[in-house]
Amino acid sequence: MRLRPAFQDAIVSYATVRTCDRGDVGDDPFCTFSDVTRRNRFSGPVVLIQIIIILLRVRPHAIVTTGAMPGFLAIRLGRLLGVRSVWIDSIANVEELSMSGQMAGVHVDLWLNCRSRLRSRAGR
DSSP: OTTGGGGTTSOOOEEESOGGGGGGGTTSOEEEOOOOOGGGGGGHHHHHHHHHHHHHHHOOSEEEEOOSHHHHHHHHHHHHTTOEEEEEOOTTOSSSOOHHHHHHTTTOSEEEOTTTSOEEGGGO
16 A cells, blocks of 8 residues: 555556455455465465456556565466566565565566665566
8 A cells, every 4th residue: 555656647456365455445446365375375276266367357467566475476377468567575574585575586577675676577
């Protein structure tokens, strides 16, 4: 939600695990999906299907995620559909990248994090 002002002139759809964020996005399209972490990996297939459905319904031009496993799944699936992606690793991971951030680096078009400042596919 902190990034919302950066997209004020764009058509934005939001997808999150937090149903309580619905009121924060106004009239913008809003979707929710289940969460998946290292501790509850068995929900992975369900989340995968939910994200596929969201991507097919929304047909985004780009995916911007602030991290975690569901965001990683979304950018990997989005890549199959030709969707560009931006990974913004959480500021909570100042000392080291999150596990999802480490995995996402080679799959995104633009990778932002506190440690490397900026990495893009074109700059590699």
